[in-house]
Amino acid sequence: MKILIKNGRVVDPANKIDDTLDILVDGNIIKKVAKGIKAEGSVKVIDAKGKIIASGLIDIHTHLREPGFEYKETIKTGTLAAAAGGFTAICCMPNTNPINDNRAVAEFILSKSAKEGVVNVLPIGAITKGSHGKELAEIGDMVNAGCVAVSDDGRGVMDAEVMRRGLEYTKAFDIPIISHCEDANLSSGGVMNEGFASTTLGLRGIPKAAEDVMVVRDIALAELTGARLHIAHVSSAGSVESIRIAKKRGVKVSCETCPHYFTLTEDAVIGYNTNAKVNPPLRTKEDVKAIKEGLKDGTIDIIASDHAPHAVHEKEIEFDYASFGMIGLETSLPLILNIVREGVLTLKDAIAKVTINPARLLKLKKGTLSEGANADITIIDTESEWVVDVNNIKSKSKNTPFAGMKMKGRAVMTIVGGKMVYDIGI
């Protein structure tokens, strides 16, 4: 089937394009990007006047929960949520049950995704067996099976020597280690950011230093090994500054932040709102400012959702016992567009952080609208206003602190491999 998307504003940072152009999709390939393409033969024409046409968004940090926690999310519901959020490819973290620390689990995820997935699913393997932080997992075999990176996300690799060996070993496969930077001794027992709010709420705090010290340690290890280090979900001003300096020094370090870290502060927890309980925790105004500066000057390369679904019985309980994490696939894009309107990022830079930048990090042939590329396309209405209604979201879990909030901007159509997988009407 052919699709002709006409009159849209094509924003393709990889090719330095920001222009009103037409895009012709033939089968699963982008056939042509030009002005005034004529509809010939049987072709579905979409008038995208006033809309943004971007390469399909890529989320490099998603928790899909299958296998093992299907009551929270499945590959099917998670990819439906991704499509609704404008994502055409998502990388799923290995903290399932069993943990994705071997070829069998990776192959299960890939085959299940091929059958039931609505968008591309790219598994991330564990660094260590069982993510216990002790012995390296069979990383080579997982890479051959299709894993695009390794991470023990959910916890940090506490043993620096194990982390060093992981970094050294992954060099052979040219994949990054995605590091969840958290010193488990410093953060132990903590449930929110350590500061004024944690004191007044009587909740145990997690100091920013729990993140900062691990970022510094991992940078030192990346420097020692020459391996590729990617730091997950940067939330603190200290992390941003350390990464900025390391990059200047030429260390192969990249990083991501998440929309909640540039949108919310620790105050979102007040009233014991468990939907605002996330790891790393929501920080302070100063951190939000630093994250935005890091996004602006390019220190922070990528924006990822860290979509972390949890069921009602894991959230509507005592704050201390509630699970960490919030869903994010369906709210990431409007929150990113917020900081574009605020002037933190240009639209081109914002789109780069969810398309070509993650594609380059993981060496994916994705993230561009080049002729000949896969027809993964997201059509965005930046002006559409809507309210986050947990009854309408696609994710199986509803744990979002943005419930009931007004959003501006959303994906109106998501095309994966030339197939329209999400379409709310343009």
Added chain:
Amino acid sequence: MPLNKKDLLEIQELSSDDIKLIIDTADSFKEVTGRDIKKVPTLRGKTVVNLFYEPSTRTRTSFELAAKRLSADVLNIAVSTSSVVKGETLLDTARNIEAMRSDIIVIRHSAAGAPYILAKGLKSSVINAGDGCHEHPTQALLDMFTIREKKGRLDGLTVAIVGDITHSRVARSDILERQGKSYFPDIREYSMQYCLTKERLKFAKDDAIVMHPGPVNWGVEISPELSEDKSTVILEQVTNGVAVRMAVMYLLSGEKATAS
């Protein structure tokens, strides 16, 4: 003037008028507790449930006695936290209790914010009897009641709080025994640096009073030489605790009755 509240969760939510009302009411209930027959029919037919997820005999006894002196029916439920982890949720448990027609639920829990879950989910009045390191509002009220009783006022006084403030609610009694994250190296170090002695009390005004929420760790927090001292009002705090809790339960029930 009523206390227009369903629950008492934290001291911060009370205006100074609210606090004055509670203390004034406690004053008249204290008179009741001094009588031969220490009972009034104020809450007859009402059911008060003490839902304790953390043992605290003192607090539970005080609430129980307060409810009984108001002629309410009292049910004590002690839940061990270990059984909670895998079993029903806090809200499930509380809804089951409410289905048996409770009017007031007094909750003690090791997790900060736990009473808020009940307050949101239940029609019963909820009283926070201590939630983790967060609040223990009736304790604060009985402290204020005791101070006003001794000093005749609350304004313009200087209060020194001694202890592990960051672990505030816990600090006063059991932080030193707790495993793990104490701010202080050990008990000896604490007592040498912070134990309130006669000598140290000299830094306070001559008519200063010494209060403690109990149980006191004598020799560690307060020197035994002060136990019989006229400045020490710890036992009166216990007496006042019952009166304050009577006042809170009565006011939350929102009925026009008199304490006499």
